[in-house]
Amino acid sequence: MLHIDLDAFFASVELLDHPELVNKPVVVGHRSGRSVVTAANYVARRYGVNSAMPMSVALRRCPDAVVLEPHFDRYKALSHQVMQIFGDVTPLVEVLGIDEAFLDVAGARRLHGGPAEIGALIRRRVQAETGLTCSVGAASTKFIAKLASGRAKPDGLLVIPAEDTLAFLHPLPVSAMWGVGASTEENLTRLGLRTIGDIANTPLPVLQSTLGVASGQKLFELSWGRDPRQISLEREEKSIGHEVTFEHDVTDVAQLRSEILRLSDEVAARLRRSGLVGRTVVLKLRYTDFSTVSRSRTLAESTNVGRRIYEEAVASFDTLARSGIRVRLIGVRIEQLGDPDGVGLGLWDPDEGWREAELAVDSLTARFGRGTVRPASQLKSSRPPGPRE
Secondary structure, three states: OEEEEEOOHHHHHHHOOOHHHOOOOEEEOOOOOOOEOOEEOHHHHOOOOOOOOEHHHHHHHOOOOEEEOOOHHHHHHHHHHHHHHHHHHOOOEEEOOOOEEEEOOHHHHHHHOOHHHHHHHHHHHHHHHHOOOEEEEEOOOHHHHHHHHHHHOOOOEEEOOHHHHHHHHOOOEHHHOOOOOHHHHHHHHHOOOOEHHHHHOOOHHHHHHHHOHHHHHHHHHHHOOOOOOOOOOOOOOOEEEEEEEEEEEEOOHHHHHHHHHHHHHHHHHHHHHHOOEEEEEEEEEEEOOOOEEEEEEEEEEEEOOHHHHHHHHHHHHHHHOOOOOOEEEEEEEEEOOEOHHHOOOOOOOOOHHHHHHHHHHHHHHHHHOOOOOOOHHHOOOOOOOOOEO
């Protein structure tokens, strides 16, 4: 197994056009005070700058950072190019996201050599064809391969032979384990367990009494390097959503409802493009103090109609709206995705009229571009711009 991770991907892509900034702290995002950090290069990370951090905090920690605007279309294009390189080596590629993947290269050894040679080949091709660097971990299991790539960063290659697995694994801190967050780490520390080797040498019943039966069993197996998972070639989306961070806090309830309508329509359009329907509608609100709440409502029947999604989302919003509400971010997503052919519409379709209208909008959008047709409530919208996902 190989785990391959592109190094500081978004920042590295932006630096392709700004080679003079390679050794300077670079932050990807919008410079406005309400923005968040999309990515940071390794120089900026040394100042404590991380993705998802408020831009204002990042610039306080690193006043000399250069802020570059993100270009998501280019990230997608380069990611696709890199994944094609992986596919040239083996058809067994499990894409984990835009910048990382697992590869099973057992069948490629006769053609390309051992895992070290294959990892080096991939790194050379990625560098030569895209200008980007990647880190590669090679091991007998997914878990160890991912740990190895993390230890190889940045721009490195680390191979852990099967017979050396435990010697590599056991000295690592418990925080290196998959599934060990701050709370689990605290529980393990209370037991006096600070390394993965400590977990491996703890009786399973003790772990299960502290962490629960399933979690204790999982950590115990991983602590001995046991991970039976193989490459999964299916990429199943678990949810589809859109959200927006406002330039300034929004207090106008009517404007927030209009934003929910826009986001609901975007979610529905993505569902239809993907040939999916969803059943659980989730509304997300982040207030001015960064506290975040979400509310969900489950439909009797799955849908890909924006109006139906909006009605559920705005019903959730109405339970949260209050006098003096100040919203920094708002989002709508839909979960429990499925195939529309497998759910049926019952004896009649209550959304038939809206469905036909939205399909007509899809046709106009495909022909003339996004924004050609919008709800009347948004024609005079003065929503301040903000980064979208």
